Each structure stands twice: as structure tokens, then as C-alpha cells.
Amino acid sequence: MAFRSRREKLRLILSGSACIHPGSVYDAISIRIAEDLGFPLGMFGGSVASLAVLGDPDVTLITLTELAEQMRRMSRAAVLPVLVDADHGYGNALNVRRTVQELETAGAAGLTIEDTLLPAAFGEAKTQLISLEEGVGKMKAALDGRSDPSLVIMGRTGAASITSIEDAIRRAQAYEASGVDALFFTGIKSRAELEAVAAATRLPIVLGGAPEELSALDYLASQRVRIALQGHAPIAAATQAVYETQKALREGAAPKALRGLASSDLTNRVVREADVKARGADFLGLKK
């Protein structure tokens, strides 16, 4: 299986004793940069998928086909293992099963299925949760959809910030019992909450965003947190850079006067120029 070694690397992170920060990735360039900088894992968030593919906010307008295609582009561009935020699995449990098949084929190392009701329900400004029973059905369908057993499937709950920490624990225990490989929590606000979650469960924990109190990696590792997300600053930085550059040009700046552009060294590294040159020599009769 071509992607197995990527998945084994993610499994090693989960079975290890350290907590790591993944690099936020969303396209071929960002994954290559994250890989070159030595990140052990890429995180492909649903929010950045929506931004990169549609230029939209995170309101579940992106389709499974679009998400999987973007993942496929990243899988081609780099070998860095990627954890994909597969949102609610793009429908009911049957859609979840299909989502797992598509993301597995696209080369994801792992994916999360969450228990929020998406897209947002009519007339509801606040995020809702699906029932625990429906959540468990989604986890079971996700596991059933996997054909490479090394693909990592995580159960994700947003209950901590929607209902209560007790509900988050109840859901996490049920997802754990369904056989998922790890538990992903959003909305955990304090050490006391994390400690309650860690004491009540056994699987490796992933934290999607956390307050200052939950930022020390050693402490997080002691509570079985193996992956701690840090948001998606790279795409925000890229947006700012494109804005500044287009604004300067629009206002008449000369291209040579622009600041903050990638050097040719960096661009050459990102496009794997040396490899392309070597292939030109090998296959096109060009000079090395």
C-alpha cells in the first residue's frame, strides 16, 4: 500500500510519549514547506480547505470530492503524513463510510469524524450536536469504510463547548468503545477539564485549539495528548502577503521594489527544481 508508511508514522506519534504540533497544510506548496521544515505531521483543517478551494468561510459548502481532490494534490506533492478534518463526514453514516474511502484513496494518513450537526440547521445560530447514538453509528461506519487498517480514524467531539464536559466524556467513551484509534476534542478550556477527559478514557488524545493554560507540551504529553493543533496561521500569513503585494502593485509599485517575496532559492526548493532538472537530463536529453 503506497501510503502505508505515512500512516505508520502517524500511528507512531499516537503510540509515543510526546506531544507534537502539526504544520497547517492546505495545498501543494504549504505541504512541501511543512515537510522541508521538519514538521512530523500536516493538519488539513476543514476551515483551510474551504478557504483554499472556495475562498469561503468554514460553513460546510465544500464537497467531499473537492476535499479529497485537494488531499490528493498534497499526497502527490509530499510524503508528509496528513491528518484530515473530515468534518461530519459529509452526510449521515453512509456518507461517512464513503468519505473514508475517498480520503483513504487520496492518501490521508488519518481523518477525524465529528459529532456536530453540519451544515448548520435552519434557524439555529449556535452549533448543535447530533445524538450520541448517531455519532457512534458514524464512527462504526468510518471504521467499516477503511480498507487499509493503518489508516487512522479519530472520533471528534465538540461537546465540551456546546453542551458540557460531562457530555464530551460520555461521547468520547462511546466513540472509544466503537473502536476508533484516537479521540479529538475541541473546546477543552482548562487543565481540570483535560485531566477529567484523560482519566475517563484510554485512547491517545488530540486537542484542536487550546487556551494558554494548555500550551506546555510536556504537560499535554503527561495527559496522553499526542497532537496539539495551533490554528492555521500559515494561510492567514499567505492571505496577508497576497493582499500587500497586490495592493502595492495596484498602487503603482514596480515589481522589483516589492518586499517579502519568495527568493529564487526558496521557490526552487518548493518546486523541487533539482529533481525536475535531473529528470530533464534523464528523460529529455537536457544538460544537467
Ligand SMILES: O=C([O-])CC(=O)C(=O)O
Ligand atoms: O481541524 C482543525 O484544524 C480545526 C478545524 O476544525 C478547522 O480548522 O476546520
Ligand SMILES: [Mg+2]
Ligand atoms: Mg473543522
